[in-house]
Amino acid sequence: MESHLAYLDAGSGSLIVQALVAGTAGVVVAAKLYWRRVTSVFRRKTPAEATAAPVETATPAAATADKD
């Protein structure tokens, strides 16, 4: 999806900070983002994952955390 990439480099970190600036609801979003990142890293590092099919027993968040 190209259209959402604005002409301006918004700064990947700056986009996350914006969520934190938005108050509690934003902090929840940022926490979720980080949690998904952590669990996705964790998943990639399990030896089982290196050889076998994706593990479906990880936390629910991890199920959709394979985006980056």
Place this chain on the structure above:
Amino acid sequence: MTPEHTRPVAEPGSFRDPQTRVFHADGEVLRGLGAQAAQDWKALRDSEFFARAQADGTVTATEEIDRELPGEPGTWSATLRHEPLPFVTYHYEWSHTMRQDAARLHLDLLQQALRAGFTMKDGSAYNLQWRGSRPEFIDVGSFEPAKPGEPWAGYRQFCQTLLYPLMLQAHLDLDPRALLRSQIDGVEPAQMRRLLGGTKRLAAGVLKHVHLHDSIQSRNADRSTGAVREQLRDAGFNSELVLAAAKAMAKLVTKLDWAPPATHWGDYRETCSYSDDDRAAKQRFVDAALDATDKTDLVLDLGANDGVFSRQAAARAKTGYVVAVEADPAVVDTLYRQLRAEGERRILPIVMDLADPSPGGGWASHERASFAQRAAKADVTLALALVHHLAIGRNVPLPAIVDWLAGMGHTVVVEFVHAEDPMAQRLLANKPDGLFPDYHVETFVRQLGERFDIAKRETLPGGTRTLIAGVRRA
């Protein structure tokens, strides 16, 4: 193609968004819109939000016209025409309260846009300009329909060009103009972090917008914004959050006040050495010079102090526009607040050291025009009780001052303060005796006469100040 128009020239400062470009033609300001931007414009044009922003003047008056613009065939799908600005300024020429009001307007428009289903593509101080004491958002191409889950792309730019400069002044009493003038993209989070360590971390907004911003930025440096956008969306980010962030920032901006200190020039009007007769004669002379000038669309009042003569010029030149240029930021801030309270739309105060005026900046040094370039179109220049500051205070040779004046207004009104005047004496006291043997009114008038036809000359009753009106030779 309408052959009666001259070929539009691209504005050097508008190339960053390839979807839109500003052109100048015969004093008109035109904007080309690419296919996507033209679609966005149609949505914007039909919105109630835009109608409101047009009615209250917060977004530059804009209409769609039928005109071809230069570029490869098919580059521009639509052409807009904007109401021209009498004088363009950059944020390194604004006082603190001006910056605060400009930032507030930006966030206000962002909030209104979000409520109407739009967002803004950027967050740059360069998109804000002034009509007198009122800020105005000039980049109509910045609005686009919001997409679900999309953060504000302009947050970082807003921090770097508006929020951080406000923090520097409010939290450190550090004038941000020098940094802004030398870095077109504004102050970096990492720079701010170094400046705002220790207990300053606890000052309003610093922890989040500076420290957290910098560390999150460096930890995400190798991730693309596309990837992060997607992650945010998946984590439930939505435009309500952008709205909440904009609100929080607006609150912060309002907190970032700065009380101008009492400066040397702050009480000039009370401490200056004019008698009532001197003052009255000076005012009459300036009025007469303005009355004798047929074109007063743009008047520069150089070394304007509290703007007494800017006001006089605005009153005299009924339709004209006056730019009050003054080096002391505290004096400009006070003047701005007064003008704002009066709702003055025809006097624009700016901060600038005329011995070191704004240079050109950005790409090829042309993206931002130098003060000299912008001042060249002035009709009248007032330089009242200023020349001694440049000649004695800053050692600028008189012929160089004359050349400089000849690069500006067609008509000049100069008040030359004689070396014997107490004010000149004060400046001379800081320099070795005899350093300025040529500093003399006769010398100055002769040199001025080489570039200008001297229309009138009058020494004030006090005997130590001479007013000279000149018309530049073609």
